[in-house]
Amino acid sequence: MSELSVEHLLGIKYLKPNDIDVIFKTADHFKEVINRPIKKVPSLRDITIANLFFENSTRTKLSFELAEKRLSADVINFSAAQSSVKKGETLIDTVNNILAMKVDIVVMRHSNVGAGVFLSKHVNAKIINAGDGTHEHPTQALLDSYSIREKLGSVKGKKIVIIGDILHSRVALSNIFALQLQGAEVKVCGPTTLIPKHISSLGVTVETNLKKALEWCDVANVLRVQNERMDVKYFPSTREYTQLFGINKEILDNLGKKIVIMHPGPINRGVEITSEVADSHDSIILNQVENGVAVRMAVIYLLAQQIKR
Amino acid sequence: MSKKTLLNSKDIEIILHRLACQLIENHNDFSDTVLIGLQPRGTFLANRLAKLLTTSYGIKNLQLGLLDITFYRDDFRRKDTPLAAETTQMNFLIENKKVVIIDDVLFSGRSIRAALTAIQSYGRPENIELLVLIDRRFSRHLPIQPNYRGRQVDAINEEKVLVTWNETHKKDAVYIESL
Numbered sequence: 001m002s003e004l005s006v007e008h009l010l011g012i013k014y015l016k017p018n019d020i021d022v023i024f025k026t027a028d029h030f031k032e033v034i035n036r037p038i039k040k041v042p043s044l045r046d047i048t049i050a051n052l053f054f055e056n057s058t059r060t061k062l063s064f065e066l067a068e069k070r071l072s073a074d075v076i077n078f079s080a081a082q083s084s085v086k087k088g089e090t091l092i093d094t095v096n097n098i099l100a101m102k103v104d105i106v107v108m109r110h111s112n113v114g115a116g117v118f119l120s121k122h123v124n125a126k127i128i129n130a131g132d133g134t135h136e137h138p139t140q141a142l143l144d145s146y147s148i149r150e151k152l153g154s155v156k157g158k159k160i161v162i163i164g165d166i167l168h169s170r171v172a173l174s175n176i177f178a179l180q181l182q183g184a185e186v187k188v189c190g191p192t193t194l195i196p197k198h199i200s201s202l203g204v205t206v207e208t209n210l211k212k213a214l215e216w217c218d219v220a221n222v223l224r225v226q227n228e229r230m231d232v233k234y235f236p237s238t239r240e241y242t243q244l245f246g247i248n249k250e251i252l253d254n255l256g257k258k259i260v261i262m263h264p265g266p267i268n269r270g271v272e273i274t275s276e277v278a279d280s281h282d283s284i285i286l287n288q289v290e291n292g293v294a295v296r297m298a299v300i301y302l303l304a305q306q307i308k309r
Numbered sequence: 310m311s312k313k314t315l316l317n318s319k320d321i322e323i324i325l326h327r328l329a330c331q332l333i334e335n336h337n338d339f340s341d342t343v344l345i346g347l348q349p350r351g352t353f354l355a356n357r358l359a360k361l362l363t364t365s366y367g368i369k370n371l372q373l374g375l376l377d378i379t380f381y382r383d384d385f386r387r388k389d390t391p392l393a394a395e396t397t398q399m400n401f402l403i404e405n406k407k408v409v410i411i412d413d414v415l416f417s418g419r420s421i422r423a424a425l426t427a428i429q430s431y432g433r434p435e436n437i438e439l440l441v442l443i444d445r446r447f448s449r450h451l452p453i454q455p456n457y458r459g460r461q462v463d464a465i466n467e468e469k470v471l472v473t474w475n476e477t478h479k480k481d482a483v484y485i486e487s488l
Contacts, residue, residue: 026394029396033430039430041430042380071380
């Protein structure tokens with residue numbers, strides 16, 4: 001099977017293992033394309049894509065835009081800060097106005113959980129969720145798994161620990177779904193206050209001791225502390241957080257084994273991870289960024305194949 | 310459905326030698342030339358020709374690439390089943406090179422049109438030639454003709470030209486199938 005079982009990419013929880021295989025195989029081809037001297041294919045020259053970012057983003061927005069342009073799609077960008085949303089326009093009205101401009105695919109980031117699902121029920125376009133609140137960020141999880149597969153050969157059977165602010169992280173939730181779907185073992189590690197109460201119902205184990213978590217894992221996916229989502233104090237001080245959950249070279253050297261270091265960015269250097277670790281040979285952070293374009297090209301290409309004229 | 314043999318393995322071997330000699334006439338030692346087999350089926354012919362040129366005719370350092378044209382096709386989203394891409398292996402640039410595109414059957418010319426676009430992603434070649442094993446005349450949708458052809462065939466559109474290779478079907482042969 002070389003087609004997706006879903007009509008939109010709203011979250012990893014809607015995907016089947018075969019969907020991930022199809023996306024990764026297609027991404028392999030696009031990775032070859034983006035390493036050519038001319039990094040562009042004409043596949044989507046009759047497709048128009050709207051990037052609707054109701055919440056701030058740098059790398060995801062750039063990555064999507066680059067992926068779309070490398071597929072030769074027409075791209076329009078929208079950011080809420082400079083839009084009529086500020087004047088009180090509803091989400092449906094905003095999107096319908098954009099769709100009236102004959103848009104085929106909508107890539108949307110929104111601060112509200114389920115915004116993508118809501119949109120997919122009300123508008124006639126393919127929807128790609130680029131992050132909905134603290135819920136899901138499916139393309140980030142796909143590119144993370146793709147990067148693990150590239151580095152270690154397979155995701156199946158690998159032990160992966162997600163470290164940091166699990167409570168506010170859509171990356172964590174999508175990663176848990178994606179990694180388990182591919183047969184990996186997942187653990188989360190962070191301050192008790194930043195770990196959701198019912199996380200074990202997702203089949204993951206919790207570890208509050210960073211050293212033990214690192215000794216157990218093959219891959220450490222380090223998350224950013226999302227201060228902007230914290231309405232109350234979740235830990236006494238940044239200094240204390242860094243002492244207990246920050247990854248530095250000394251901790252890694254004492255492990256007696258090599259582990260792969262990942263981070264979805266943006267990095268708070270010196271807080272959740274030191275520069276020495278982030279820029280080391282064990283880190284695949286920049287590979288994640290490169291793979292992000294290939295994986296997003298694959299997702300867009302596969303969804304666009306379902307659009308019939 | 311009837312199936313008629315157009316070329317047997319002996320015929321194909323003779324044709325491959327002829328095509329190799331014609332290539333040598335125009336490209337000498339192949340120092341400025343690259344061969345590019347089109348995925349999926351043109352790669353068998355390209356591999357065969359490359360092997361023949363290397364082993365039987367002593368061509369050294371022959372550059373052979375395998376090019377997938379899926380993302381460049383004009384029937385994207387017009388097929389019932391999605392197009393799945395094949396692997397591209399082009400470990401060289403074609404800037405100022407003489408390029409020979411190799412495919413098994415030339416029919417409508419649309420695959421070659423896609424290949425001409427795809428090749429631009431690897432630089433600006435000095436010129437591009439086309440080599441095919443079977444040239445189906447009178448079926449072209451585009452003004453594309455081969456520079457080297459193994460056999461010219463006048464088949465009606467309801468007939469299908471099927472090429473089998475030792476590597477995949479345990480037999481080198483070309484058939485015409487009436488549907």
